[in-house]
Amino acid sequence: MKAFAAGLTFFARRLMQAALVMLAILIIAFAVRSALGDPLREIMGEAVSEAERDKLMHELGLDAPWPVQLARYLGGAVQGDLGTSFIYKRPTLAIVLAKFPASFELVLGASLIVLLFSVPAGIYCAVRPRALGARLVLGLSVLGISIPVFLTGIFLITIFSVWLGWLPAFGRGETVRLGLWETGLLTKDGLEHLILPALTLSSIMLPLFIRLVRGAMLDELGHDYVRTARAKGASPPRVWLNHALRNALLPLAAVGGLQIGTLIAYTLLTETVFQWPGMGFLFLEAVTRADIPLITTYLVFVGLLFVITNTLVDIVSLMLDPRISLEGTR
Amino acid sequence: MSGDAIRMRGSALIAFAAESPGAAVAAIVLAVITLAALLAPLIATQDPFDLASFDVLDATLPPVWLDGSDPRFLLGTDAQGRDLLSTILYGTRISLTVGVLAVLIQAAIGVPLGLIAGYAGGRLDTIVSRAADIQLSLSTLMMAIIALALFRAGLGGESLSRYAVPLLVIVIGLAEWPYFARTARAATQVEAAKDYVRAGRALGATSFALMARHILPNISSPLIVVATTQVAGAIMAEAALSFLGLGMPVTKPSLGTLIRSGYDLMFAGAWWVTVIPGLVLVAVLISVNVLGDALRDGLDPRGTTR
Numbered sequence: 238m239k240a241f242a243a244g245l246t247f248f249a250r251r252l253m254q255a256a257l258v259m260l261a262i263l264i265i266a267f268a269v270r271s272a273l274g275d276p277l278r279e280i281m282g283e284a285v286s287e288a289e290r291d292k293l294m295h296e297l298g299l300d301a302p303w304p305v306q307l308a309r310y311l312g313g314a315v316q317g318d319l320g321t322s323f324i325y326k327r328p329t330l331a332i333v334l335a336k337f338p339a340s341f342e343l344v345l346g347a348s349l350i351v352l353l354f355s356v357p358a359g360i361y362c363a364v365r366p367r368a369l370g371a372r373l374v375l376g377l378s379v380l381g382i383s384i385p386v387f388l389t390g391i392f393l394i395t396i397f398s399v400w401l402g403w404l405p406a407f408g409r410g411e412t413v414r415l416g417l418w419e420t421g422l423l424t425k426d427g428l429e430h431l432i433l434p435a436l437t438l439s440s441i442m443l444p445l446f447i448r449l450v451r452g453a454m455l456d457e458l459g460h461d462y463v464r465t466a467r468a469k470g471a472s473p474p475r476v477w478l479n480h481a482l483r484n485a486l487l488p489l490a491a492v493g494g495l496q497i498g499t500l501i502a503y504t505l506l507t508e509t510v511f512q513w514p515g516m517g518f519l520f521l522e523a524v525t526r527a528d529i530p531l532i533t534t535y536l537v538f539v540g541l542l543f544v545i546t547n548t549l550v551d552i553v554s555l556m557l558d559p560r561i562s563l564e565g566t567r
Numbered sequence: 568m569s570g571d572a573i574r575m576r577g578s579a580l581i582a583f584a585a586e587s588p589g590a591a592v593a594a595i596v597l598a599v600i601t602l603a604a605l606l607a608p609l610i611a612t613q614d615p616f617d618l619a620s621f622d623v624l625d626a627t628l629p630p631v632w633l634d635g636s637d638p639r640f641l642l643g644t645d646a647q648g649r650d651l652l653s654t655i656l657y658g659t660r661i662s663l664t665v666g667v668l669a670v671l672i673q674a675a676i677g678v679p680l681g682l683i684a685g686y687a688g689g690r691l692d693t694i695v696s697r698a699a700d701i702q703l704s705l706s707t708l709m710m711a712i713i714a715l716a717l718f719r720a721g722l723g724g725e726s727l728s729r730y731a732v733p734l735l736v737i738v739i740g741l742a743e744w745p746y747f748a749r750t751a752r753a754a755t756q757v758e759a760a761k762d763y764v765r766a767g768r769a770l771g772a773t774s775f776a777l778m779a780r781h782i783l784p785n786i787s788s789p790l791i792v793v794a795t796t797q798v799a800g801a802i803m804a805e806a807a808l809s810f811l812g813l814g815m816p817v818t819k820p821s822l823g824t825l826i827r828s829g830y831d832l833m834f835a836g837a838w839w840v841t842v843i844p845g846l847v848l849v850a851v852l853i854s855v856n857v858l859g860d861a862l863r864d865g866l867d868p869r870g871t872t873r
Contacts, residue, residue: 273721379860383852385803385823387810388845391830395838498706505712506807510830521811524716525724532720536713547704 247555255548260311262540266533267310270320271303273529319537320530324523329534333516337538338418339409340504340515346435351442359450360477363458375451378444386503390437390510397433405430407512434511441503442496449492453485460484487554494550501539590861593854600851604659611653616819621648630839645825645840646832654820655844661821662848665735666802670794672740673801677747678790682778684748685755695752699745707742708804714738715813728816735814739804743797750793754786788866795859799852806848822848 301309313319319330362371384392398406409421410430421427457463458481466476505517512518516535523531603610613621621644630643630651642651684695715738719727727734758764759782767777808814809823817828822844829840 269717273717379856380853383799383856384849385806385810385852387807388826388849391826391833391841391845395833395842399833399838495704496706498704498709502706502708502712502807506811509811520716524720525812527720527723529720532716539709 244555248552251548251551255544258544259541262537262544263311263314264307266319266537267307269536270310270529270533271306314537319534322523322531323528324526324531329531330538332531333519333534333538334417335419336514336516336519338420339513340508340517342421342431343434343438343507343513343515344500344504346431347438347442350435350439351446354439355443355446355450356482359447360454360482362447362451363454364473364477366455374447378447381440381444384440385506386437386441387506387510389440390433390507393433393437394510404433406433409514434507434513437510438503438507442500445496446493449489450485453488454481456488457481457485491550491554494546497543497546501542587861587864589857593857593861596850597854597858600659600847600854601663603656604663607653607656607660611650611656613650613653615649615654615657621650629837630843642843643837643839645829646837651840651843654825655822655847658820658822658825658844659847659851661732661815661819662802662805662823662851665732665739665805665821666798668736669739669743669801669805670797672736673742673744673797674747674790674794676741677744677749678751678783680744681748681751681753682755682782682786685752686759686774686778686782688756692752695748699748702742703745707739708807710742711738711804711808712811712813715808719813724816727813728818731815731819735805735808738808739801742804743800746793746797747790750789751786754789755782758782758785792859792863792866795855795862799855799859802848802855803852822851 317330318328321327322329322332325332358374361368362374365371394406397404405426408430410426411424412419412421412427413423414420415423421431454477458477463476463481466480467473471480501517504515505520507513508515508517509521516538520532520535522528523535608614615621626644626646626648628644628648633643642655644651645654680695684692715727715734718734755778764777764781767781772781805814805821806823806826809821810827812827815821815824817824820828825844826841826848829837829842829844832838833841
């Protein structure tokens with residue numbers, strides 16, 4: 238009962254922290270908008286006389302002191318209104334959200350590849366550190382880390398699209414609408430379009446995760462309980478998978494979850510190479526055309542993803558790890 | 568004393584080359600590329616930053632081993648008729664310069680902070696360590712993208728082009744100091760407990776003198792390892808930013824810019840404008856990383872956690 242109450246307190250405190258970070262992000266976004274943006278351009282375009290501007294400024298309350306405007310921005314944010322895009326003349330949040338499925342499916346595809354390969358490869362490198370295969374995997378992972386993600390994409394396109402003509406190089410292909418979610422996972426064309434971008438994105442995360450799995454496994458394999466399990470007669474694969482891997486997953490989830498920012502950056506690069514119509518592609522278009530409201534909304538949304546992942550990682554680690562004591566006072 | 572140290576390090580280097588031939592090859596590749604980049608004005612057949620020295624009529628000529636090439640351009644030309652070899656030499660120069668300068672900034676911030684945190688401990692240590700954690704959790708590449716994107720959106724592509732080199736150096740330099748701080752802190756904690764530091768303190772040496780003259784030289788090995796991996800990271804970050812159009816302009820291209828501008832030509836058949844600078848970039852990055860790994864094994868037998 239006491240542990241439960243402590244769990245609730247932790248939960249509430251963690252959510253509180255997350256809310257505070259979001260508030261900070263929104264205030265920064267507001268500051269960027271005020272410093273760089275011109276709200277009147279959102280409404281009436283560029284060619285307006287000085288007098289008209291002043292009149293409109295006053296009517297819209299844009300000459301109000303900044304605390305009032307900040308309060309208005311935050312109030313809008315709570316209701317999902319983060320401003321209107323210069324380019325599209327539509328609410329920015331709706332535009333960013335419409336691009337979210339594309340980025341999400343790309344990350345999903347890449348994560349599947351990473352998960353499928355990094356866990357076996359990492360375990361193998363940890364249990365057979367001197368084997369030729371392990372050295373080969375680690376050598377290849379240096380190679381993978383050394384090739385920038387956009388070059389991997391370009392090389393893959395050169396081979397599979399330009400030379401062999403097997404796979405498409407640009408865009409998402411045919412998509413299907415499921416309610417609000419536009420998915421490319423249900424058509425053959427959509428899946429074919431996903432292969433190269435997902436491979437590209439996974440190429441940069443894979444070496445990192447192989448090393449993480451290997452490191453975490455090596456840590457666990459050195460512990461006494463592994464020796465005990467072996468002494469009791471458990472087979473080596475059983476010790477690796479049921480004992481060591483289970484304990485290795487925790488630090489792995491924690492470190493892996495913290496890579497979300499890096500993942501977003503690499504997604505942005507991948508989307509640029511493949512002209513993948515996701516959020517990163519949208520962001521760069523907004524940057525080129527100086528669409529400040531769209532830029533800040535993207536940043537707020539990315540900040541939100543970041544905060545959600547970090548909070549989840551914390552809560553999940555807490556639930557999975559019996560050793561983390563909630564009652565700090567005990 | 569210092570002569571001995573140098574000789575020892577020299578013989579260690581030879582032993583290390585014999586032990587890991589891969590690292591020796593990497594060192595040679597890196598040395599050749601660096602030398603070629605440094606001597607670019609002497610080797611290059613034209614100045615790619617000087618609009619008058621090339622002609623758009625020479626645009627997208629292939630390298631000499633392909634049909635339709637021009638012997639004046641060993642590796643062919645890009646979309647503006649620039650000699651690709653010359654442009655790559657100058658581009659490598661920019662990439663390496665930005666990478667090394669950015670790492671110098673990282674070290675200039677991180678090493679003193681790590682030294683002080685490790686030496687003083689207590690609250691100072693907590694503050695520095697927390698700041699490092701927060702900074703690292705924010706993904707440095709994403710931070711750099713955001714900073715340069717806001718600069719570009721706010722002040723326009725023109726000003727971004729003009730101040731690209733200092734901006735890239737500062738943005739990449741400010742982002743990754745925690746790696747130096749962490750390493751310096753951990754190593755300082757080990758050194759600070761040793762007798763020579765206590766003896767120095769007993770003899771009346773100031774904390775500053777102890778840190779700068781006694782501890783710093785003794786923690787230089789792990790710092791050199793970090794510096795190597797960081798240079799690779801910084802060069803890659805610069806290339807990524809330039810590829811996104813947030814770094815070096817087309818008129819003064821780095822390797823990343825060249826790859827980007829060539830990418831637009833790839834489907835027209837002019838693959839060399841992208842692929843050749845790409846290979847040079849990969850060669851630099853692999854060499855630096857292989858060298859870093861070998862240095863880590865050679866200088867730090869216990870292995871670091873990174």
